[in-house]
Amino acid sequence: MQFKTLFAASLLGLAAAAPAEECTKTGPAKSGNSPAPKTFGLVALRSASPIHFTHFSASENGFLLGLPKDKQNATCTGKSDGSAVFRLNEGELFLYNTGKKQQRAYTDRSGMGQGVLQYATVTKNPLPEAFETKGWKIDKSGNLNFDNASGFTACPNGPDGSWTVWVATGNSRPGNSDKECLGFNARVAEIEHPTSCFYSEYSG
Secondary structure: OHHHHHHHHHHHHHHHHOOHHHOOOEEOOOOOOOOOOOOEEEEEEOOOOOOOOOEEEEEOOEEEEOOOHHHOOOEEOOOOOOOOOEEEEOOEEEEOOOOOOOEEEEEEOOOOOOOEEEEEEOOOOOOOOOEEOEOEEEOOOOEEEEOOOOOEEEEOOOHHHOEEEEEOOOOOOHHHOOOOOEEEEEEEEEEOOOOOEEOOOOOO
């Protein structure tokens, strides 16, 4: 099936991105009526583009594609291949960490936020009203989506040649990017033996 072909190719892309001894073991994504995987990575799908088969990284409160594996600067309990590990809980998306501090993804799809996708440590203080955290789901094709958004957008303005990731809102150049951005799907790749990490946060 097409899904299996695409998923197998995405795993090849992950394997090419890091040495074999550092790659996290993955398995087929669960979708449709199957339960969501406990932990997973995300692989960008946009054929014939520079971001095709690149993996999500998390750094300084933002999500990136194509960030060099030694630039993520996460604090991990074991070896990391430079990609972010996620988990879903009641419609919210968290970065995988077995410690007390949990980091949760949020998006701002207002006219000001334009679909910005970031993460922050969960605290007792409420997030601003425009920030959305609940609505994440895996569709029957194995792609992660937020609410009714049609995938994601990547713009080539991140650090070290990476692409910043946004939730798609219909804006072709979110963040007033002066470079062409690309829409893409984020394929879920189950991770059977995840590494716990606390991802870097912007210190100002």
